[in-house]
Amino acid sequence: MKSWLMHHLYVMQYTVRRLRTSPLSSLLNILVIGVALSLPTGGYILLQNLQGVADKLVGAPQISVFLNMNSSQDEISRFTKQLEQHADISRVEFVSREQALQQLQQTTGLADVTGGLAQNPLPHAFIIYPKGNDIAVLESLRDELKAWPKFEHVQLDSAWVRKLEALLKFGRLAVLILAILLSFALVAITFNTIRLQILTRREEIEVSKLIGASNSFIRRPFLYFGLVQGLLGGTTAWLIITISLSLLNINLSDLVQLYASNFSLQHLSFGDSATLLVFSAYLGWLGAFLSVSQHLWQIEGA
């Protein structure tokens, strides 16, 4: 047990030494792997963030109705009653044009701008909470409301969320394809690095076999190398993503303060980070394994 541990420790040291014997090419390899992995990972985390936004919005579908500018108070109370009695509607909220202006001033800090206006440009509005959230029912309700007099503009809020969902689905597929392609690239990079190492260490391998090295003894340092290189590449990708998100958040905070929101991009979760590192280490190992299996038998003879 102890000698087994010692051996693995020794192989680990040996791996680090090999990485250090050609620092520039090791560094470049790790960087290439890191950049390659950071592309799908970055895509993934952006989609996660968009998904978070979509989830907040999709909660309850709403229909917003903006009334014609010259709707009278009578008409409004009549509409309210009719809407409240509608079979498909659970709740109705009236937002007067004065309230709307106030809200606009409060939430966006555009008081200066709006204060300078001669008259309120906003219409009265209803916010309608339908009973179900079946998109077909919602759409027919929207179309029905459009036909009402004085209902200038009727908007089903979930429609664009649905579009966003479809877009996210498409985005996820694109990220998946990218991830698969770049995984192949990572495996190929490691495959080639290990191939070159086997070629330059041909003598050592041959001699080791002649004096009693098992195949697993010969393989182990190469597999470790692939694993460590993959892991360092994964770590590089993690750093690229984390630093990029932090930089984006700094700039984003300037941007969103204008809109009085406290939105910020979420970082990779602990689970996502662990997955990234394990996956990159595994791909490195796999590339090394394939390379070793492919090239070692050529030195088998001895």
Added chain:
Amino acid sequence: MISFKQVSKRYPGGYAALKNISFEVAAGEMIFLTGHSGAGKSTLLKLIAAIERPNGGTVTVNGQNIGKIKAGAVPYLRRNLGLIFQDHKLLFDRNLFDNVMLPLQIAGFDHRESAKRVRAALDKVGLLKREKAIPIALSGGEQQRLCIARAIVNRPSILLADEPTGNLDADSANAIMDIFKSFHQVGATLLISTHDENILREFKGRRLSLKQGELQS
């Protein structure tokens, strides 16, 4: 300890390097394998270490049929043999100490115990002072002694040496033969191939003489 029964070896291309070879080696014997270049000496030694496989007959080492041994068992066979190759097979990218260390790393020895053994082996062949040197800095005789240190560091019971004094001056050759004699004295089994007339004149002992792949009696 080692037995050949009607062993033949043909290389790809049909050349018969060994024909119908039979002999036995008892534990503790020191045997010289003689014959001109191309007689099949190296081939015979390679069959013992499973570096080559026989086409006919059986090669037995310590009761194990080497011709039929599984690939996975070959490393363990080799760890029990001390092999001294005709072309040295030293590693020039590391110092003497690390060259001799290799068999112990392969066998998975504890590092501190290994270091002691490596120094003992280097001491035995008179190279302890140069443990930090690289093999390229050694003379032919010293390189040969380094090979011996690497072969004995595992304390094998069987030592196979392929022309260990080839290309060496008489003094170096004698130094090497003295090392072999001391192993013989502590009970190791040695099979030494050579076509060095001086050595053969000086050292008595059993001979196996090959001629064009056949054993002369």
